[in-house]
Amino acid sequence: MGLPCRPMSTDFTDDAALVDALRAGDEAAFGWMLDHYHGSLHRTARMYVATDAHADEVVQETWLAVLQAIDRFEQRSSVKTWLYRILMNIARTRGVREARSIPFSSASNALDEGADSTFAADRFRPPGDADWPGHWASFPLDWEHQLESRVLAGETMALVAGAIERLPPAQREVLTLRDLDGWSSTEVCNALGVTETNQRVLLHRGRAKVRTALESYFEGTA
């Protein structure tokens, strides 16, 4: 079903309306897509290729592929998922040529990378503890005393950006889509072809490493 009369075509969040408008040659629809998705497409591309300039090329190639493919798009997935699949195919091909490590060669391999816990084991009492096995040996600190301004200060953001950069690829990919780009878990699973459970494990491990980085920073400089 189409929307034949839409005088103010500034919001194309409805996929069917967006696709209809693109097919009808509505330039505002394509402009909306460019404005809405370019930043996060670039961020995703950057995970696969070595430089910002290469990521620019991957995104450019993606937009041109979208123009080629829009008539064949069957809308069995969301526009967003479709768009990211195109991007990832292009970026991965390019990443292979650049010999960058590829996040999702297989989900099980991805889960093997750094089979790590959220906290070091010695933060907890040992299994044989008479009263509280597995409970805190040393309490994590309350970060409430960290002022909002400090939490969101440039230095903190740079620290977090660095921690994300160092994550194993699959964790970085899931955390970036979920937390930086605000994707739902279903969208991430569809785009990456991983199960909900695996997606959540990867997200948790990624967040745990960011948490640890923030903890060292806050508690080391408090």
Next chain:
Amino acid sequence: MTPPADDFPCNELVELVTDYLDGAMGADDARRLEEHLTACPGCASVLEQFRIVVRVNGRLGEADVRRLPDGERDALLQAFRNSSTAR
């Protein structure tokens, strides 16, 4: 003094924080987790710390958005016009 029989040990709870924040836990497990949180300041701090991580990540995502330069945007719109008329 020992913890209640159905209590989560803290070292297991900290692995479930993302499941909890995603609403992906079963109702019974979520209830046990919440009961634990009311009694355990350490785990309550960890939940708050993860919320802060999510918030900082989100803020980073907003701050770090690469804009499409106007010239490239115009060129892509031209490509769109060309592909539309070619159909």
